[in-house]
Amino acid sequence: MTDVTTIKVPKALRDELNALADEGGRGTTLADVLAQLLEEHRAKVTRERNAAEALFAKAAADPDAVAKADRIARRAVEFLQTRKTS
Amino acid sequence: MNIGYVLDDVTINEFGRGNTVVTQLIANLDARAIRMSIPAVTLAVAQHDLGDAQIDAVHGTIKFVEHVRLEAVSTLDETQRISEVYAYLADQPDPAAAHVVAVSRHLGFPVLTTNRKRWDPVLAQLPWTVEVFEISDTD
Numbered sequence: 001m002t003d004v005t006t007i008k009v010p011k012a013l014r015d016e017l018n019a020l021a022d023e024g025g026r027g028t029t030l031a032d033v034l035a036q037l038l039e040e041h042r043a044k045v046t047r048e049r050n051a052a053e054a055l056f057a058k059a060a061a062d063p064d065a066v067a068k069a070d071r072i073a074r075r076a077v078e079f080l081q082t083r084k085t086s
Numbered sequence: 087m088n089i090g091y092v093l094d095d096v097t098i099n100e101f102g103r104g105n106t107v108v109t110q111l112i113a114n115l116d117a118r119a120i121r122m123s124i125p126a127v128t129l130a131v132a133q134h135d136l137g138d139a140q141i142d143a144v145h146g147t148i149k150f151v152e153h154v155r156l157e158a159v160s161t162l163d164e165t166q167r168i169s170e171v172y173a174y175l176a177d178q179p180d181p182a183a184a185h186v187v188a189v190s191r192h193l194g195f196p197v198l199t200t201n202r203k204r205w206d207p208v209l210a211q212l213p214w215t216v217e218v219f220e221i222s223d224t225d
Binding site: 045047048049050051052053054055056058059060062064065066068069070071072073076077079080081083084 | 089090091101104106107108109110111113114115118120139140142143144145146147149150151196198217219221222223
């Protein structure tokens with residue numbers, strides 16, 4: 001049998017979780033609801049990470065963008081350093 | 087390195103749209119440990135016309151790129167700082183700019199923008215100097 005434990009949550013949150021469990025149909029437990037929410041959260045984070053990585057990979061594969069960004073970055077850093085010393 | 091920039095709404099929007107120069111610049115500044123602050127109100131305005139996948143990319147960047155940081159509005163002090171700026175922008179309400187300026191003043195970071203002209207009418211109304219660095223490869 002899986003180890004179980006108790007977590008303290010505000011009553012309003014428990015009620016919302018219960019409502020979600022009810023929507024899930026007979027036999028859906030609060031543990032099922034929490035597991036589903038965790039899965040959705042992980043999927044969202046993975047989707048965001050993949051989208052960001054795709055954007056950076058596309059930019060890194062563009063030699064013109066890489067060259068321009070490098071020049072701009074050097075100027076941007078110089079700008080910051082000039083402010084810091086003045 | 088405790089230096090950095092505050093990204094404005096046009097820059098965040100361009101990034102979300104896949105502007106390769108802006109994207110590579112963010113990667114470049116991150117590699118140089120330059121902090122890039124994204125004010126939450128500014129982000130809300132910037133992403134309003136982006137698609138879901140574009141928003142995912144922006145959010146993923148905030149979560150996973152080390153030196154990109156979301157500047158929240160979760161304390162009374164943070165709220166007050168925006169309010170102090172907003173008071174000067176009442177004639178032409180610009181909450182996105184107000185949060186950029188509030189973060190810029192608080193952290194002492196200049197604004198990073200793809201469009202310097204976006205800032206001319208804003209700066210004209212403010213009693214403070216706010217430095218702006220334009221992402222441009224023309225000079």
